[in-house]
Amino acid sequence: MEQITSPLVHPVASQKSNVSAQEQPSTGSVTKRLGNELMTLMMSSSPGISAFPKNDGNLFEWIGTIEGAPGTVYAGLTFKISISFPFNYPYKPPVIKFETPCYHPNVDIGNGAICLDILQDKWSAVYSVQTILLSLQSLLGEPNNGSPLNTEAAGIWEKPDEFKGQVMKHYRAVE
Amino acid sequence: MATDAVRAQVAAKWQYAFSRLNRGEPGISGLMTFSQAWRLATEFLRPRVLTDRSGSHIEYNADDFRKALHLINRCHKLPALLETFLDDLRKAFKLVEREVEQHMAEYERTSGPTIINQFIMRVLEWYKAWAPPADLGNTCLSTYTLNFQTNLFSILPSSFPPAFKALCASTLPSPDPDAKLDDIISSESFWSAAEMLGLMDRYDSLVASVGYEHIEGHVLSTCAGQWEKPVLGDLKNWMADKMIPWMLVTYARNAQTTEEVRHLLQGVGSRFEFHMNKTLCDLRTREIFDIIIDFPDSMGALQDLKECLQRVDQRSALVQSLRKANRKRLLHPGADTKLILTQYVATIKCLRIVDPPGVLLFKIADPIRRYLRERPDTIRCIVANLVGDDNTGDSLVDENEPIQPLQQPDVDDYTDPNWEPEPIDAGPEFRTNKPSDIISTLVSIYHSKDLFVKELQVLLAQRLLAVLENDIEKVDKERKNIEILKIRFGEAALQVCEVMLRDMSDSKRIDTHAQMQKPSVVHPTIISRQFWPALKTGDLVMPGQFQKLQEEYASEFHKFKPDKKLRWLPQLGTVHLELELQDRTVDVTVPPLEAAFIELFSQQTVWSMDELIEVVGSIDRSAALKALITWVDLGVLKEDVEDTFRLLEVAEDPSAESRERRMAPVTPDVAPVMGAQQQQAEKIKVYWKFVEGMLTNLGALPVDRIQSMLRIVPGYDQTVEQLTMFLEAARREGLLTVRDGMWKLNR
Numbered sequence: 051m052e053q054i055t056s057p058l059v060h061p062v063a064s065q066k067s068n069v070s071a072q073e074q075p076s077t078g079s080v081t082k083r084l085g086n087e088l089m090t091l092m093m094s095s096s097p098g099i100s101a102f103p104k105n106d107g108n109l110f111e112w113i114g115t116i117e118g119a120p121g122t123v124y125a126g127l128t129f130k131i132s133i134s135f136p137f138n139y140p141y142k143p144p145v146i147k148f149e150t151p152c153y154h155p156n157v158d159i160g161n162g163a164i165c166l167d168i169l170q171d172k173w174s175a176v177y178s179v180q181t182i183l184l185s186l187q188s189l190l191g192e193p194n195n196g197s198p199l200n201t202e203a204a205g206i207w208e209k210p211d212e213f214k215g216q217v218m219k220h221y222r223a224v225e
Numbered sequence: 226m227a228t229d230a231v232r233a234q235v236a237a238k239w240q241y242a243f244s245r246l247n248r249g250e251p252g253i254s255g256l257m258t259f260s261q262a263w264r265l266a267t268e269f270l271r272p273r274v275l276t277d278r279s280g281s282h283i284e285y286n287a288d289d290f291r292k293a294l295h296l297i298n299r300c301h302k303l304p305a306l307l308e309t310f311l312d313d314l315r316k317a318f319k320l321v322e323r324e325v326e327q328h329m330a331e332y333e334r335t336s337g338p339t340i341i342n343q344f345i346m347r348v349l350e351w352y353k354a355w356a357p358p359a360d361l362g363n364t365c366l367s368t369y370t371l372n373f374q375t376n377l378f379s380i381l382p383s384s385f386p387p388a389f390k391a392l393c394a395s396t397l398p399s400p401d402p403d404a405k406l407d408d409i410i411s412s413e414s415f416w417s418a419a420e421m422l423g424l425m426d427r428y429d430s431l432v433a434s435v436g437y438e439h440i441e442g443h444v445l446s447t448c449a450g451q452w453e454k455p456v457l458g459d460l461k462n463w464m465a466d467k468m469i470p471w472m473l474v475t476y477a478r479n480a481q482t483t484e485e486v487r488h489l490l491q492g493v494g495s496r497f498e499f500h501m502n503k504t505l506c507d508l509r510t511r512e513i514f515d516i517i518i519d520f521p522d523s524m525g526a527l528q529d530l531k532e533c534l535q536r537v538d539q540r541s542a543l544v545q546s547l548r549k550a551n552r553k554r555l556l557h558p559g560a561d562t563k564l565i566l567t568q569y570v571a572t573i574k575c576l577r578i579v580d581p582p583g584v585l586l587f588k589i590a591d592p593i594r595r596y597l598r599e600r601p602d603t604i605r606c607i608v609a610n611l612v613g614d615d616n617t618g619d620s621l622v623d624e625n626e627p628i629q630p631l632q633q634p635d636v637d638d639y640t641d642p643n644w645e646p647e648p649i650d651a652g653p654e655f656r657t658n659k660p661s662d663i664i665s666t667l668v669s670i671y672h673s674k675d676l677f678v679k680e681l682q683v684l685l686a687q688r689l690l691a692v693l694e695n696d697i698e699k700v701d702k703e704r705k706n707i708e709i710l711k712i713r714f715g716e717a718a719l720q721v722c723e724v725m726l727r728d729m730s731d732s733k734r735i736d737t738h739a740q741m742q743k744p745s746v747v748h749p750t751i752i753s754r755q756f757w758p759a760l761k762t763g764d765l766v767m768p769g770q771f772q773k774l775q776e777e778y779a780s781e782f783h784k785f786k787p788d789k790k791l792r793w794l795p796q797l798g799t800v801h802l803e804l805e806l807q808d809r810t811v812d813v814t815v816p817p818l819e820a821a822f823i824e825l826f827s828q829q830t831v832w833s834m835d836e837l838i839e840v841v842g843s844i845d846r847s848a849a850l851k852a853l854i855t856w857v858d859l860g861v862l863k864e865d866v867e868d869t870f871r872l873l874e875v876a877e878d879p880s881a882e883s884r885e886r887r888m889a890p891v892t893p894d895v896a897p898v899m900g901a902q903q904q905q906a907e908k909i910k911v912y913w914k915f916v917e918g919m920l921t922n923l924g925a926l927p928v929d930r931i932q933s934m935l936r937i938v939p940g941y942d943q944t945v946e947q948l949t950m951f952l953e954a955a956r957r958e959g960l961l962t963v964r965d966g967m968w969k970l971n972r
Contacts, residue, residue: 089938092915
């Protein structure tokens, strides 16, 4: 764990002046929280969702896997996402992107950015990786067509066959 | 043709020799007297047959001989005379040879050492008879002796040394303590004879080996298996009483002063004493395993061994012997863990006596400790012993030993004026665990005491859960145990146990309160889940009235402790039942599963086992069958068809009655608390979850990467080898696949 903290001290220190004391936990406690979240996630067996740090030295960059829920157009498909935790996590939400191209009303097909309220203004420190992953999984089946990033997808959501065709056209299986 | 010069030279030589012999006497009279003297001298000296009792030297006048000798000497012919004499001696030795053959043949027939004694005496007679008179000087005598001995040795047959040895052995004091020393004294003449004939020098090692063998025989016959009292003192006395007189006769016959005696006996004496020590040491080394078993009744042997080891450097032999014995007799699957521990503790105690610095112990204990570490029930065994959970009664720990905190191996304090360096045969990894107590040593078999504390919790949980209601005494006993253990393991380590004990008394209090509000027959033990070891949770659902009782109690509890939730572990505990059947009542105390089944039989009289299992929740068939058999044994149920049971409202066969009486009260099983071993398995499960998560998200990974990623898991302590084995096991179960060293989930 020592390896992790040392390169991270710097950015926190530089933010010291403009970040309030409450929102500035030491990276040690962030690491601890992330470690706990990982443990919880590993030990809970939620079907279809999973995530793990990219490297053993860095707990702040994870890769997640979401399987489309059965009964949705995404059934049987597996999507990789990248999860990047800020140093003041959990006071700020992690940045999450789809790595696997995902044709979805709330996902930018180009850069994988996601429009989900709990990842932006509705974020709360009580959320965890697990809740995020579960939210994403349900988002796949129930998009919020009110604020689409992909308007075309939002447009054809009501036509499942056409929509499924688009999904499959963009989808590239995880190797 | 000889020239004149040569002729003249020969003539001069002749003249010179002649004048030397003739000594300037007129004519050849000088020559005549010389040849007369020569004849006399050679005849005088010629070795003769001994049977000629008239005496060989008598017929010649000693004076004449002396004169003749003088004359020969003047002619410088003494060396020639000596040579002639020795030549004669050689020729005459045939006489001796004949006697040697006779005696040896006689000996071979009777094998009595006395014949050899006679024989030696006889040879001595020859020797004395043939010896040249003192007039010839010492040189001459010693040359004679040397020649006589050489001749003698050359004709002694190969059967002689063993015979001589037997003779020497016969001079030893008999093992009979009342035997007089006369025998030894009488052998003095023999020893002198042997010395004069040079046999002592030639067979020195033989004589010494007689001594060695005698000592060895005595030590083995008197000390083998005698471990109670030290024998070294007795042996020393025996040496002084029996061996020293023999040694005196053998080696120090001619000594005049005590100083001289001491000088003569110094070498051989210390060799013999060393041999005595070594024999005893070897004996004890061979016996060491049994000596340890016999401890503390073998104190004497241990003290002897300690003393011997200081004299004889047999430490490594002792280590080898004991290690071998341990390997053969102790460290095998047939030996009970308890037994190994007992023997280990005895070994510790014994070797502390033999070798206080502990080097021997360290070397011997190492394999035992390694073996114990591999045994799954070692910790349980030690802990059970600590809390006195032993049926055998004999504790590993000496009760007189003061209870003290566990000791950590401490660093050498070089400022201590009494500091001593490690013994020279201590290995580099040697650690002095000086006066540490037995428990510390046992606990140190493992690298941390955490395992012990965990096992202790498990054991305590089992024992507390087995406590029947109102058995305050037992709980108090556990409390006392924990107090003692606190001293050993420290307050903090046993905090959990403390909570468990408090739960017991709290349960009592809560129960009293709940009963006051609403009397119930349920008396639960309420335990704090966080602090108790994981209990195996079953899916047993109590049917009928039990369910109702539980619910009622739970609601009372909730009123009393609104912030707590009661979760039942219905498979634990016992149920006291009174069954009212048509013709009889059955009064029994049974485990909950039995109670659940019989409750169901009050609803309908015939059940198949599968139905029963379904109603009470998933339990395994063997447990179900066992519960049902209990009732069959009690004559309450009957198995009509296989796996189908019927309630016997009326007792069926008369023998049921007697069977019922025979039945011992059903004791509840030991509470199924997960042991430390199972907790280890739980840990492995955690690792698997992580491996699974990692491979799901990161794709195929090599084992090194998996290993380094697993460091994220708190408390991960496996080596790459262990991990590889683990992955291999998962592969065999079809969970993983491996290609080119990359591990992948098998989907």
